[in-house]
Amino acid sequence: MTQHTDVVVVGGGQAGLAAGYHLRRQGLDHVVLDADAAPGGSWQHMWDSLHLFSPADHSSLPGRLMPARPGETYPDAGHVVDYLTDYEKRYDLPVQHGSRVEAVRRDGDRLLVEADSGTWRARAVISATGTWSRPFLPAVPGRSVFTGRQLHTVNYRRPADFAGRRVIVVGGGNSGAQIASDLALNGQVEVTWVTQRPPRFLPDDIDGRALFDVATARRRALDAGRGDSGGVASLGDIVAVPPVRAARDAGLLTAKPMFSRLTADGVRWGDGSRTGADAIVWCTGFRPALSHLAPLQLRGVRGYIATEGTRAVDEPRLHLLGYGDWTGPASATLIGVGRPARDAARDITALCARNRQGNPA
Incomplete structure (x- = not known):
């Protein structure tokens, strides 16, 4: 049986939770479909010694500061998992874990979201699947002959x-x-x-706080038509x-x-x-995990989808969140994803209002 909602969020990591927070504040009916069996997004899969670049109070999602732990300047991955788990519960976000989205298709005036747990028909979709599930391996000669x-x-x-x-x-x-x-x-x-x-x-005194400020300043300069400072990449x-x-x-x-x-x-x-x-x-990086969007045929140069802010240019019912600067400055970070998530929720609220006026079903 196909279920109906205003918005389907694909992915329940930090970007998906930030989207859910702002969708709830806008009063939109929504569901968050997450392939992982437990909360925490990609952080639950990180290596043991990993720590954030920023202190806890600069690593927070909207509405809820990440609490600091005594003696820990930079939170470890386990701390982030605990924070995201608590965040999901605190705001009673409608996350369905263990629900992998396989395809998003056009279905008249709606988008059809097909998951292994069922099918949803939505006025809009936010894709927030990140990159962790799509590691990149370079085509290096001899890779197939190495026996180690x-x-x-x-x-x-x-x-x-x-x-x-x-x-x-x-x-x-x-x-x-x-x-x-x-x-x-x-x-x-x-x-x-x-x-x-x-x-x-980078200079030893620079951490995630400064990097977020640099990334934000670059985006504001570009939006204002000023020259490109190079952002974080110019520092190291x-x-x-x-x-x-x-x-x-x-x-x-x-x-x-x-x-x-x-x-x-x-x-x-x-x-x-x-x-x-x-x-x-x-340690050769990642690519955006966008295979579920293939039926929409939106991918362009280097596999990216053209966007204005977070909204897909050629499919205004689709927003992409948390994949990097092309979907919002510093949007792949905990502190950076809040603002583009808010903007996406507001844009979708306006879209849904227009749709209800034209078709209340």
Whole structure:
């Protein structure tokens, strides 16, 4: 049986919860369909040592400050999971866990949302599935012949899993630097850190608070027609969180340039030399998880959907939230997703009001 609602939110992580909060404030009937069996979004799948870049009071969703814990400046992933779990309950958000959305289709004046738990007919859809479920692996020569273990950031958990092993960590962003540091500081793992270009560390005193301000200022400047400052990317690629600083200052975090290919038992460099490896950790980023939107045929250059704010240009009943700056400045962060979620809810409220006037069914 098909169910009816004003809005279906696809994804129950931080972006989906922020959307639910603002939809409730607007008085819109809605449901949040989340593929995970438990609250917490992607944070419940992170590696053990991961901490946020920002203090708790700068890592909050709308309406509810994240509480600080004594002796903890930067919350760990478990703290975030607890916060999101509490947030969902506090605002009694209509999240259906274990409900994976398979397709969103046009159905006359509505959008049809097909999930493994049932079908919904909605006036609007907010897609908030993020990127964690779609890890990117580069097409590196020899990847299929390497006989050791290969894993992506999403599969990494702790250094103890690699004790006594030779591990090559690939990636010059935050996850690459943090995982390489995690392994190197353990002392029981032989680590080689590889980056496509020389790593760029942000100044040690910069954390997520400053990054959010920079990203917001860039978006405001662009919206006002002023020049592009480059935003966060102009400052560097890696936030020097305490473990990264410790590994760097101890000389344990010196990057090597990208190898030319994988071999059966390691890698070969451009000069012909070789390094043995038991495992490769690919910290090579993610792509937006948008396969459920394929029936709408909206994807354009590099797989992105053209948007104005969060609204899809070619399907105004669809909003995309939390995928990065293209769906709102800093919208992939806890503190940054609130404003675009509010704007999306207001836009959908106006859309629903117009629809009810023309078709009250």
